[in-house]
Amino acid sequence: MDRQVLILACVFVALAAVLGLRSVRHGARGWGTTVSMLGAFLCQLYVLGERGRMHGQCPLHDVGEVALFIAWSQTMFYLITGPAFRTSLLGLFSTPVILITQIIALWPGNLEQTVTKELSVDYWREVHLGFSVMAYGAFALAAVAGVMALVLRQKLKKGLSGNLVGTMSSVTNLDTSLHRLNIVGWVIFTVGIIGGVMMKVEGGLAHLIVAVIIWSLYGLLIFRKIWKGLPPKVMAWSTIILFVAALWIFAAV
Amino acid sequence: MEVVCLGLNHKSAPVEVREKFAVGESKLGEAGKGLTELVGLSEGVVLSTCNRTEFYAVGETDGVAERIKSHLRETHGLSEDDDAHFYLKSQSEVATHLCRVVSGMDSMVLGETEIAGQVKRSYEAAHREKATKGVLNRMFQKAFSVAKRVRSHTGIQRGQVSVGSVAVDLAEKIFGKLRDSHVMIIGAGEMSRVTAQSLLSRGAKSIFVTNRSYDKALSLAEDMNGQAVRFDDWEEVLSTVDIVVSSTGAPHAVVTRDQVEKVRAKRKYRPLFFIDIAVPRDIDPEVAEIDEVYVYGLDMLSRLAEEGHQQRTKEVEACELIITEELQKLVIPGLTK
Numbered sequence: 001m002d003r004q005v006l007i008l009a010c011v012f013v014a015l016a017a018v019l020g021l022r023s024v025r026h027g028a029r030g031w032g033t034t035v036s037m038l039g040a041f042l043c044q045l046y047v048l049g050e051r052g053r054m055h056g057q058c059p060l061h062d063v064g065e066v067a068l069f070i071a072w073s074q075t076m077f078y079l080i081t082g083p084a085f086r087t088s089l090l091g092l093f094s095t096p097v098i099l100i101t102q103i104i105a106l107w108p109g110n111l112e113q114t115v116t117k118e119l120s121v122d123y124w125r126e127v128h129l130g131f132s133v134m135a136y137g138a139f140a141l142a143a144v145a146g147v148m149a150l151v152l153r154q155k156l157k158k159g160l161s162g163n164l165v166g167t168m169s170s171v172t173n174l175d176t177s178l179h180r181l182n183i184v185g186w187v188i189f190t191v192g193i194i195g196g197v198m199m200k201v202e203g204g205l206a207h208l209i210v211a212v213i214i215w216s217l218y219g220l221l222i223f224r225k226i227w228k229g230l231p232p233k234v235m236a237w238s239t240i241i242l243f244v245a246a247l248w249i250f251a252a253v
Numbered sequence: 254m255e256v257v258c259l260g261l262n263h264k265s266a267p268v269e270v271r272e273k274f275a276v277g278e279s280k281l282g283e284a285g286k287g288l289t290e291l292v293g294l295s296e297g298v299v300l301s302t303c304n305r306t307e308f309y310a311v312g313e314t315d316g317v318a319e320r321i322k323s324h325l326r327e328t329h330g331l332s333e334d335d336d337a338h339f340y341l342k343s344q345s346e347v348a349t350h351l352c353r354v355v356s357g358m359d360s361m362v363l364g365e366t367e368i369a370g371q372v373k374r375s376y377e378a379a380h381r382e383k384a385t386k387g388v389l390n391r392m393f394q395k396a397f398s399v400a401k402r403v404r405s406h407t408g409i410q411r412g413q414v415s416v417g418s419v420a421v422d423l424a425e426k427i428f429g430k431l432r433d434s435h436v437m438i439i440g441a442g443e444m445s446r447v448t449a450q451s452l453l454s455r456g457a458k459s460i461f462v463t464n465r466s467y468d469k470a471l472s473l474a475e476d477m478n479g480q481a482v483r484f485d486d487w488e489e490v491l492s493t494v495d496i497v498v499s500s501t502g503a504p505h506a507v508v509t510r511d512q513v514e515k516v517r518a519k520r521k522y523r524p525l526f527f528i529d530i531a532v533p534r535d536i537d538p539e540v541a542e543i544d545e546v547y548v549y550g551l552d553m554l555s556r557l558a559e560e561g562h563q564q565r566t567k568e569v570e571a572c573e574l575i576i577t578e579e580l581q582k583l584v585i586p587g588l589t590k
Contacts, residue, residue, distance in 0.1 A: 156426060157541065159553040161412065161560055170429035171524055229521025231544040 002047045006068070006106055009043035012036045013099045020092025024163050033091035034082065037075055040098070044072035054115040060129045063104065064111025069130075071101040073137020077184070081141070081177060089168050090177070093144045127195030131188050132211065136247070138185030139218070143243040145178040146236035153232065175232055178239055179225055186218045214246045256388060256588060257317045258342040258350055260300075260307030263361045266338035274329050276301040278374065285379030287328075291320045296389045298379040300354075302371045304361050307354075309347065311388045318343070344588055345580070348392050352576045355400040357409065364409035364565045369400050388585055399579045406575060407568045412561030416554045419561065420528045421451045424496055427524050427547055432456040437494040438479075439487060439508070440501030441469040444530050448498050449477060461494060463487040465501070491525075492516040498528045499535035506537040513540050530554070 019032035048068060051059035059065045075098055082090040105111055152174060155165050169177075193215050196208045221238050224230055230238075261271060276284045281299050288297025288310050296311035308321050318341050325331040342350045350359070355372050357364045376393045379385050385393070404410055413419040421431075428434050434457045438445045441464040449460055460479030464470035467483055474481040482490050491497070491512065501507055508527065527548040529536040534550055541548035 152426075156423070156547055159549065159557065161557055165426065166411065168426075170425065171427045173429045228518070229523070231517075231522045232524070233544045 002050060002111065003106065005043050005047050006102060006111075009040045009047070009071075010099060010102050010106070012040035012043060013095050013102065016040065016091055017095035017099070020089060020095065024089070024092065024167050026163070033095075034079070037078055037091055037094075041072065041075045041079060044068060044075060044102075048072055051115060054117065056117045056119075057121055058126045058130045060133060061115075062110060062112045064106070066133060067101045067105040067110065069133045070136050070140065071098050071105065073134045074098055074101070074140045075137075077138045077141045077181065081181060089148065089164075090141070090145060093148050094141060097140055097144060122200050124195045124199035128192050128199050129195075130192070131195060132192030135185045135189035135192055136243075138181050138188060139239075139243045139246070142178050142181035142185060143240045145174055145181060146239040149174040149178060149232060149236045171232070175235065178236065179222070182218060182222055182239060186215070186222055189215050189218065210249050214242070214249070217242055254388070254588065255312045255315050255317045256310070256344055256347050256392075257312075257321070258307055258309050258347045259318050259321050259339055260305060260342075261338045261340065262305035262307075262359065265340055266335075270335055270338050271304070271306065273335065274301075274306040274325070274331075275303075276306060278378075281375045282378030282382040282384070285375075285384035286382040287324070288321065289384045291324055293317070294320060296386050297384045298376055298389055298393070300372055300375040302368065305354075305359075309351070309389060309392075311386075348395065348580055348583060348585075348588075349576060351392060351396040352399045352403075352580065355396045356403040356572055356576070357400075358403075358569065358572055362414055363562065364411075364414075364568070366404070366410055369397070373397065388588070391583065391585055395579065395583050399576055402579065403572045403575050407571045409565055409568045409572050411568075412557075412564045414558050414562045414565065416530070416551070416558050417448045417451045419554050419557045420448055420498075420549065421455055423547070423549060423557075424452060424526055424528075425455065427526050428495060430456060431458075433458055434495040435459045435461070435493055436496045436498065437461040437463065437482070437487065437490055438473070439463050439497060439499040439535065440503075440531065441466075441473040442500040442502075442530075445498045445500040446473060446477070448528060448530065452496060452498075453477065457496070461487075461490050463490070488512055488516070492519040494525075495523065496526045496528065498530070500530045501535050502531070503535060504533060507531075507535040508540060509537045510539040510543065513543055513546060517543070517545075528554070 013036070016033045016036035019030065019036060023030045023033070048059050051065060055061060060069055074094060078091055078094050148168065149171065152165065152168050152171055156171065193211055196211060221242065225235060261274065263271070276299055281301060284299035285297045288294055288299065288308060293312045293314050294310050294317060295313060298309040300307045300309070310317050310321060312320070322331060322336065353359045355369050357366060357368050360368050376385065413422045424431060424434070431452060436449055436452050436457050436459070438449050438460065441462060453460060460477050461482050462470045462474040462477070462479050463482040463484050464473070465484050467481065470481040497508070499507060513525070522545050525546045527536045527540065527546065529548060529550045532551060536548050540546055
């Protein structure tokens with residue numbers, strides 16, 4: 001059942017991409033992408049809820065669940081920030097990342113079919129895992145906003161018009177969304193880090209050290225932006241690189 | 254029954270003739286009612302904008318246009334020379350013409366949207382005076398719904414077609430809403446004034462004017478409810494403004510890369526938009542290489558305006574199709590082709 005619902009979520013995300021592309025082609029904004037993403041979100045929520053119930057813990061036990069959790073978190077932040085801040089086309093630009101993440105979750109072997117119920121729960125560990133992965137959803141969306149800002153800035157600098165430029169949000173709006181998503185992600189990540197420090201440590205401390213380094217780098221970026229400002233290209237690239245590096249390092253650890 | 258539209262517009266008449274027949278907005282209802290008081294006329298709407306004046310009327314018998322002209326001879330001094338500038342649409346042509354007018358297809362700026370509001374106000378004024386009945390009510394209501402469909406189903410209003418509006422659109426693409434934006438004009442020329450005025454009309458917060466002649470800067474600043482800045486001091490203002498409109502007659506660049514680099518950190522790297530409408534250019538091309546700075550010169554703005562015009566022109570055929578299709582559904586008893 002999980003796999004079928006997850007496939008349905010993929011269909012919703014693909015539909016959101018198609019509707020987003022259509023709105024670019026017609027040069028008009030529409031609600032189709034947001035509604036489709038809401039459909040995907042509900043499917044992701046269902047699968048995560050079911051697996052969480054079966055585990056008796058936060059559903060972050062295998063690669064598939066981690067990927068799905070990130071996809072869910074990213075979709076959630078899109079639904080919160082995209083329409084509210086009128087960040088037009090954020091949905092369209094997010095869909096490839098969400099779709100890839102969901103395909104990773106669906107990939108044979110990544111989502112364990114037999115789930116065993118855990119008897120004991122370390123709540124700090126749950127906080128650490130849940131909040132940290134949720135923060136990655138916000139960071140992923142910030143990276144998407146960064147890509148959008150780079151694309152728009154380059155097009156505007158070259159004096160290029162067209163439907164993509166016409167439909168996208170303003171440069172300032174994208175920069176603000178990127179900054180706010182970084183802040184939201186960082187605050188959530190802070191809670192995750194606190195959970196990590198408090199939880200019972202099994203194995204090495206490597207992943208916690210990496211998490212603290214990433215947390216510090218995001219913090220540096222955010223506070224530098226607040227106090228002194230940052231050239232927009234530096235801000236966008238830093239956000240993208242930090243997100244990709246963080247994912248890669250965590251995968252390695 | 255005869256339905257006519259007698260009118261003149263920017264294509265058929267020069268401004269001296271157009272202004273002779275213009276009717277103030279407060280008098281549109283009265284003017285519509287005036288038409289219904291003519292012998293044999295039962296309905297009337299007068300539309301008057303800076304680019305057109307049109308008289309829509311319905312009569313029970315033929316000769317409606319002649320009766321309106323005779324009325325205009327008495328009230329506006331219509332001469333034979335003026336008469337040559339008038340066009341006449343009759344019966345179903347009136348509905349087609351009205352749809353084209355409301356959709357902005359007959360406007361000086363193809364696809365502009367202001368005309369729809371102007372027609373609506375003219376119609377409502379006549380309606381309040383009870384100067385409209387079955388025929389014009391249906392015709393105008395239909396025209397409004399057709400225009401809505403034309404705008405939502407075609408790209409007739411997409412893009413901008415004048416240098417000023419392209420610049421303002423770009424400013425919105427960079428800053429979003431302009432309500433927090435501060436504008437500086439360098440050089441007190443007419444084109445700067447017009448562009449800055451457009452920015453203010455879209456909500457720009459404040460305006461600074463600088464010019465080599467401080468008196469000119471003061472006068473323009475006063476006109477625009479802004480603040481004059483001495484030419485030696487404009488660099489200080491650069492750290493606070495978001496949009497700079499420059500059109501001096503200087504033979505060399507007025508704004509250089511070094512000057513902008515100096516204020517970047519102070520501005521916290523906020524976007525800065527230069528609209529350079531001077532020839533030769535006022536903004537050193539190297540300024541555009543700075544990350545958060547956008548420089549648009551006259552050539553680039555003109556090209557975008559031309560692209561916008563071409564884009565809208567391409568949509569005309571689709572608009573005409575919608576009008577034909579929609580008017581086929583309009584049935585007004587007694588209205589012939």
